[in-house]
Amino acid sequence: MYDLVVKGGVLIDPAQGIYERKDIGILHGRVEAVETRIPADAKQVMNAEGLLITPGLIDLHVHVCRDIASIGIDPDAFCLRRGSTTVLDAGSLGHLLFRIFRRHVIEASKTTVFALLNIKSLGMIEFSKREGWSMLLDALDGLFAKLFVNVEESVRTIQENRDVIIGIKWAHNGLEYLRLARKVADEAGCLIMAENHRQPDALKYLKEGDIVTHLYHGLKPRPHDGLLDEDMKVQPEFYEALKRGVILDVGHGAGSFSWEVAEKALEQGIKPHTISTDLYTLSVDGPAFDMPTTMAKFLHLGLSLEEVVEASTAMPAKVLGRLGEIGTLKPGAFADLVAFKIQEGKFPLTDTMKKTRMGEKMPLPVAVVKWGEVYKLQ
Ligand SMILES: [Zn+2]
Numbered sequence: 466m467y468d469l470v471v472k473g474g475v476l477i478d479p480a481q482g483i484y485e486r487k488d489i490g491i492l493h494g495r496v497e498a499v500e501t502r503i504p505a506d507a508k509q510v511m512n513a514e515g516l517l518i519t520p521g522l523i524d525l526h527v528h529v530c531r532d533i534a535s536i537g538i539d540p541d542a543f544c545l546r547r548g549s550t551t552v553l554d555a556g557s558l559g560h561l562l563f564r565i566f567r568r569h570v571i572e573a574s575k576t577t578v579f580a581l582l583n584i585k586s587l588g589m590i591e592f593s594k595r596e597g598w599s600m601l602l603d604a605l606d607g608l609f610a611k612l613f614v615n616v617e618e619s620v621r622t623i624q625e626n627r628d629v630i631i632g633i634k635w636a637h638n639g640l641e642y643l644r645l646a647r648k649v650a651d652e653a654g655c656l657i658m659a660e661n662h663r664q665p666d667a668l669k670y671l672k673e674g675d676i677v678t679h680l681y682h683g684l685k686p687r688p689h690d691g692l693l694d695e696d697m698k699v700q701p702e703f704y705e706a707l708k709r710g711v712i713l714d715v716g717h718g719a720g721s722f723s724w725e726v727a728e729k730a731l732e733q734g735i736k737p738h739t740i741s742t743d744l745y746t747l748s749v750d751g752p753a754f755d756m757p758t759t760m761a762k763f764l765h766l767g768l769s770l771e772e773v774v775e776a777s778t779a780m781p782a783k784v785l786g787r788l789g790e791i792g793t794l795k796p797g798a799f800a801d802l803v804a805f806k807i808q809e810g811k812f813p814l815t816d817t818m819k820k821t822r823m824g825e826k827m828p829l830p831v832a833v834v835k836w837g838e839v840y841k842l843q
Pocket of ligand 1: 526527528555718743
């Protein structure tokens with residue numbers, strides 16, 4: 466007998482090429498069967514008639530260093546309860562603080578949390594504006610990198626935490642830090658996530674499997690600092706990066722998603738591989754909000770529902786090297802799923818430049834299942 470049967474929903478599971486009505490049988494926290502009809506004799510039955518079922522969402526860019534750094538949010542309250550059953554902390558902390566992050570957040574959360582290590586040993590200190598770290602970083606730049614980046618200890622921390630650390634993060638600082646991140650990645654055999662700044666130079670450091678996040682930011686005064694040049698054309702180096710297998714990630718956040726940039730980029734064929742929120746204290750109450758709202762923005766931009774689900778489940782699972790366990794509802798996978806109601810109407814969707822477009826479809830999560838346990842949301 467199953468522990469849980471999810472009955473009557475329409476399953477979208479791009480990893481299996483499924484987009485049809487299916488029942489899902491769950492036993493001991495894993496998917497046991499995906500079939501057209503599964504009898505309802507289970508310990509628990511979830512009626513999913515009229516709902517859309519997807520694998521649990523995987524948000525590849527969040528900051529969940531709650532209580533440790535000021536930008537951190539609680540993953541269970543703001544990710545799991547909004548549909549993300551797995552998240553990647555995008556380098557909030559460096560090697561000096563990683564042990565406490567592992568114990569206090571990764572091991573204590575219901576949400577599955579993977580991490581990137583920040584190349585700076587203390588992590589994203591630049592957000593502690595009152596302490597003047599950010600001024601010090603800017604003033605000293607290369608010298609700061611020499612003093613506060615520890616390649617050896619970063620490599621060691623990654624090696625000791627292979628089960629949860631998947632790479633190294635470069636953000637907000639000069640290219641010297643990225644050069645050092647490359648060194649760590651090569652020595653530890655892991656990936657780099659780089660923010661989409663100082664382009665096209667930053668791309669030169671990225672290899673197959675590395676990630677560029679904040680793909681569609683429109684930050685000034687350097688409008689050509691990211692994807693597009695001054696004429697709103699995609700910089701050619703991005704096509705080369707795509708060819709060599711660099712992953713393009715959304716990383717919406719509070720300052721990194723511009724409708725105009727996204728629209729121009731999509732016209733020129735640049736779609737995201739992965740949709741992510743960059744959720745932290747300044748973006749969680751808008752304009753990013755959560756994965757479903759960010760997904761709605763890409764539905765509005767013309768991506769199909771299957772594409773949007775794939776970029777929020779199977780693709781990020783692949784980037785994490787865990788497709789099969791997560792990112793799909795194939796038998797054997799963890800029983801992580803979301804039941805959505807697709808609402809139709811007019812939904813104002815605001816970017817980080819305060820521009821609003823009217824979305825017509827909003828995927829509203831009504832229940833989340835994590836390792837077979839049901840969380841009702843509405
Ligand atoms: Zn971030």
